[in-house]
Amino acid sequence: MEDTFSEKESLDLIRQMIDTAKNNLQQGTGKVFLLWGYLVAGISLATTILLITLPGDNRYYAYYLWFLMAFGAPFHYLLIRKMERERLVMTYIDKMMRWVWIAFTVSILTVVIGLVLSSLLIYPALSAAKATDDFARLFQWIFMPGSAGAYQPVDQFHFWFQWLFIPPFMLCLYGIALFITGKAYGFRPLYLGGIICWGSVLLLLVTIHHPYVLEIQQIFLCFCAITGYVIPGHLLRKKEGSDVARA
Amino acid sequence: MLPELDPLLHSQLRLAVMSILIGSPEADFVYLRKTTGATAGNLSVQIEKLREAGYITVEKSFRGKMPRTTCRITPTGIKAFETYVEALQDYLPK
Numbered sequence: 001m002e003d004t005f006s007e008k009e010s011l012d013l014i015r016q017m018i019d020t021a022k023n024n025l026q027q028g029t030g031k032v033f034l035l036w037g038y039l040v041a042g043i044s045l046a047t048t049i050l051l052i053t054l055p056g057d058n059r060y061y062a063y064y065l066w067f068l069m070a071f072g073a074p075f076h077y078l079l080i081r082k083m084e085r086e087r088l089v090m091t092y093i094d095k096m097m098r099w100v101w102i103a104f105t106v107s108i109l110t111v112v113i114g115l116v117l118s119s120l121l122i123y124p125a126l127s128a129a130k131a132t133d134d135f136a137r138l139f140q141w142i143f144m145p146g147s148a149g150a151y152q153p154v155d156q157f158h159f160w161f162q163w164l165f166i167p168p169f170m171l172c173l174y175g176i177a178l179f180i181t182g183k184a185y186g187f188r189p190l191y192l193g194g195i196i197c198w199g200s201v202l203l204l205l206v207t208i209h210h211p212y213v214l215e216i217q218q219i220f221l222c223f224c225a226i227t228g229y230v231i232p233g234h235l236l237r238k239k240e241g242s243d244v245a246r247a
Numbered sequence: 248m249l250p251e252l253d254p255l256l257h258s259q260l261r262l263a264v265m266s267i268l269i270g271s272p273e274a275d276f277v278y279l280r281k282t283t284g285a286t287a288g289n290l291s292v293q294i295e296k297l298r299e300a301g302y303i304t305v306e307k308s309f310r311g312k313m314p315r316t317t318c319r320i321t322p323t324g325i326k327a328f329e330t331y332v333e334a335l336q337d338y339l340p341k
Contacts, residue, residue, distance in 0.1 A: 005259055007252075007335050007338035007339060008339065010257065010262060010334060010335055011332075011339070012267065013259060013262055013263055014266040014332065016266075017262075017263050017266035017267045017282065017283075018267075018270045018272070020267065020282050023262070027298055040262065051307065085311065086310075086312050087275070088275035088277055089267075089271045089274040089275060090271060090272060090273045090276035090277045091270060091271045091272075091273075092270070092272060094271075095272065117336070163274065
């Protein structure tokens with residue numbers, strides 16, 4: 001580069017250099033979307049099949065399949081570690097989006113951990129204990145103050161009903177994260193995926209009293225995972241070969 | 248009277264580096280070299296001048312076994328860049 005230049009050239013150079021760091025998604029992002037997209041799509045599909053085929057109250061055990069999501073974490077860690085090693089530049093948008101996805105993950109984990117504690121530990125423990133037990137009384141006092149002394153074991157539906165609101169809630173979070181990321185990086189498939197998630201939330205809430213609501217929810221989760229993660233993930237992988245920042 | 252342009256920034260390569268770092272809070276040496284099209288030697292010299300002026304920080308680390316140099320703009324650098332751009336606008340025809 002020449003060392004003497006005019007003021008106009010100077011401004012042009014600034015504009016040109018700022019444009020080079022425009023917000024491209026980092027190389028490897030597509031793989032992260034594919035990992036979680038296929039995992040959610042696969043699990044929701046398998047859950048749908050089990051919900052249909054398992055007899056009686058046993059069908060609710062289909063939801064245990066969602067614990068398989070934890071297997072995504074080590075692969076996610078490896079992918080992110082590789083991306084960080086290969087990163088050559090970090091834009092302000094990259095930094096902001098990192099916090100958006102951290103907030104997304106924390107929101108999901110908080111809700112899931114809360115529900116797991118509620119439906120798999122506390123409620124069954126209460127159900128198993130006699131109402132006269134001190135243990136049951138204590139938990140009733142903490143978690144169900146209105147029912148103290150009158151606790152009756154409940155059926156399987158009451159162990160699981162709170163999960164009914166989880167798919168719409170999760171899809172709402174998916175929608176937020178996908179829409180913001182898509183708009184920030186100007187990548188249309190991502191923000192369209194986010195809009196599809198929001199549309200699905202509306203449908204899931206409208207159909208919440210439908211007799212097949214559980215199956216409908218899982219099918220929509222699968223659909224949204226494909227439209228919001230798998231398809232954009234493949235498109236990103238294709239794009240990475242051309243203009244995604246190799247950094 | 249027209250304001251004086253910061254001589255440290257009124258150099259094509261140094262200004263290019265600072266412009267990149269204004270848009271991206273951190274950038275690797277390799278990225279800066281590819282984006283500016285400069286030679287490694289020239290870029291090293293100019294980066295060192297910016298570092299000495301306190302406009303950027305330079306961190307050397309390892310990516311696996313490969314050495315890595317990461318540049319970040321400092322608040323002093325941001326201020327200098329803003330002042331430079333403001334001064335530059337006075338030179339352009341209104």
